[in-house]
Amino acid sequence: MSDEIAENGTANGDVPEIELIIKASTIDGRRKGACLFxxxxxxDLYLLAELKxxxxxxxxxxxxxxxxxxxxxxxxxxxxxxxxxxxxxxxxEKIERHIMKSVPGGHNLFVQDKEVASLIENLYSKLKLVxxxxxxxxSAALRAHLGRIDGLLxxxxxxxxxxxxxxxxxxxxxxxxQHIRVAGKYFVDFEIPTSFRALWRYMYHMxxxxxxxxxxxxxxxxxxxxxxxxxLKMKKHEExxxxxxxxxxxxxxSENSNAE
Amino acid sequence: MSDEIAENGTANGDVPEIELIIKASTIDGRRKGACLFxxxxxxDLYLLAELKxxxxxxxxxxxxxxxxxxxxxxxxxxxxxxxxxxxxxxxxEKIERHIMKSVPGGHNLFVQDKEVASLIENLYSKLKLVxxxxxxxxSAALRAHLGRIDGLLxxxxxxxxxxxxxxxxxxxxxxxxQHIRVAGKYFVDFEIPTSFRALWRYMYHMxxxxxxxxxxxxxxxxxxxxxxxxxLKMKKHEExxxxxxxxxxxxxxSENSNAE
Numbered sequence: 001m002s003d004e005i006a007e008n009g010t011a012n013g014d015v016p017e018i019e020l021i022i023k024a025s026t027i028d029g030r031r032k033g034a035c036l037f038x039x040x041x042x043x044d045l046y047l048l049a050e051l052k053x054x055x056x057x058x059x060x061x062x063x064x065x066x067x068x069x070x071x072x073x074x075x076x077x078x079x080x081x082x083x084x085x086x087x088x089x090x091x092x093e094k095i096e097r098h099i100m101k102s103v104p105g106g107h108n109l110f111v112q113d114k115e116v117a118s119l120i121e122n123l124y125s126k127l128k129l130v131x132x133x134x135x136x137x138x139s140a141a142l143r144a145h146l147g148r149i150d151g152l153l154x155x156x157x158x159x160x161x162x163x164x165x166x167x168x169x170x171x172x173x174x175x176x177x178q179h180i181r182v183a184g185k186y187f188v189d190f191e192i193p194t195s196f197r198a199l200w201r202y203m204y205h206m207x208x209x210x211x212x213x214x215x216x217x218x219x220x221x222x223x224x225x226x227x228x229x230x231x232l233k234m235k236k237h238e239e240x241x242x243x244x245x246x247x248x249x250x251x252x253x254s255e256n257s258n259a260e
Numbered sequence: 261m262s263d264e265i266a267e268n269g270t271a272n273g274d275v276p277e278i279e280l281i282i283k284a285s286t287i288d289g290r291r292k293g294a295c296l297f298x299x300x301x302x303x304d305l306y307l308l309a310e311l312k313x314x315x316x317x318x319x320x321x322x323x324x325x326x327x328x329x330x331x332x333x334x335x336x337x338x339x340x341x342x343x344x345x346x347x348x349x350x351x352x353e354k355i356e357r358h359i360m361k362s363v364p365g366g367h368n369l370f371v372q373d374k375e376v377a378s379l380i381e382n383l384y385s386k387l388k389l390v391x392x393x394x395x396x397x398x399s400a401a402l403r404a405h406l407g408r409i410d411g412l413l414x415x416x417x418x419x420x421x422x423x424x425x426x427x428x429x430x431x432x433x434x435x436x437x438q439h440i441r442v443a444g445k446y447f448v449d450f451e452i453p454t455s456f457r458a459l460w461r462y463m464y465h466m467x468x469x470x471x472x473x474x475x476x477x478x479x480x481x482x483x484x485x486x487x488x489x490x491x492l493k494m495k496k497h498e499e500x501x502x503x504x505x506x507x508x509x510x511x512x513x514s515e516n517s518n519a520e
Contacts, residue, residue, distance in 0.1 A: 027498050028499065028503075031503065178506075181506060182506055194511050197511060200510065200513050203509065204509045204513040207507040207509070218504060218505055219505060220501055220503055220504070221503070224498055228491075231487070231488075231491045239287055241480055243479070243481070244480065246438075246442050247467040247476075249460055249463065250460065253460050
């Protein structure tokens with residue numbers, strides 16, 4: 001299906017092999033794409049593979065030219081797709097539930113923490129608003145939200161959101177922070193303030209982790225992801241327009257004036 | 261192949277049927293696309309159909325999802341494609357030569373006029389430069405070129421470039437003038453000066469002609485044509501870039517400072 005396959009953990013039959021199919025880059029089909037849910041589940045499973053409760057196989061699929069066997073099996077379904085013991089799980093929420101309930105070790109990732117859950121849940125939609133509206137008000141709202149996350153990290157003093165080990169919330173937050181950092185800077189010159197020291201420290205620790213660096217798309221892929229979204233949005237807008245034909249003339253050139 | 265078929269001339273066997281396959285709109289696959297050569301040959305053949313030397317069938321193909329029989333017959337070849345008596349002609353220069361030498365009546369369109377030929381040949385490349393560079397110098401060069409065409413039309417005093425009937429040069433020039441008018445205005449606010457009265461009069465006459473109006477793409481299709489070109493150019497540029505990963509940190513958050 002793809003030539004990029006990452007293997008982790010032991011594959012000697014002691015532990016189940018889990019396959020995660022992720023979207024490829026829209027620039028180079030051999031690279032990882034900038035799909036947030038793909039990266040989130042990649043990180044979840046990578047952590048489990050490091051703990052050797054599973055063996056992980058990651059397959060990259062170029063959706064611009066999916067291989068025939070992918071189209072046969074999954075038709076129009078987009079990654080992420082999780083395959084466990086011949087069972088394909090296609091929906092994000094079901095993948096998350098499967099990792100939590102059925103993948104060995106998974107339950108350890110799913111910490112109960114209402115404060116963190118509600119703190120991070122609407123962050124990403126604020127980036128989208130910044131990219132669409134491109135006004136300072138939306139940038140300020142995103143900055144304020146990041147400030148609240150900085151405040152929680154500062155107050156708790158832990159390396160990660162819920163403690164000194166990673167949990168599902170970190171796998172959810174960090175890919176989004178990276179999109180905010182890279183796309184925010186590129187499209188609207190948005191920067192995460194350096195005064196958010198606890199947040200930067202958090203990101204610093206993430207940048208040291210294989211689970212993050214192995215799953216992270218290149219900056220160009222993140223940027224191109226939003227460029228394509230904008231191009232599609234423009235196109236959609238135009239599809240709704242009634243076609244017009246510019247054939248008016250700004251000066252008087254009727255037959256009479258022609259004969260003058 | 262498509263549901264949009266324009267028929268002209270008599271189809272009773274007295275005259276040969278010529279089929280022209282043109283690119284569909286990239287917004288709505290049922291509409292005509294903004295392909296300059298497609299429109300040029302459409303106009304040539306429309307004039308011949310009006311003279312009843314041929315019967316014309318125009319087929320629109322959506323290149324984003326070409327029908328299976330199109331792919332089987334022509335693979336990666338893009339329209340315009342001319343089909344005459346079971347013979348498919350795929351290259352622009354060969355289509356032009358075929359219309360001139362082999363399509364009944366075609367030789368009448370091909371007037372010899374070196375002054376006009378050299379006057380219009382580099383016009384379109386100046387629009388491309390305006391759209392890429394977006395500077396006033398390139399706009400001025402395009403405006404000056406249009407001024408020379410205005411001058412010729414003014415001096416000659418004819419309705420069309422080489423006389424009072426249309427010829428191949430008019431079918432070449434007018435689609436390009438329309439792209440200059442619509443895309444120039446949209447992307448860089450370029451306008452054809454109203455002082456170019458002879459040029460506007462020329463366009464006025466064109467806007468009355470079925471050969472032009474029947475073959476002309478909608479403004480939105482012209483605009484989207486250049487938007488897609490720009491998006492593809494951006495993508496190409498990014499394909500050449502070495503992927504980079506933003507993982508630097510703007511403040512000192514090393515382990516020591518963390519412990520402070």
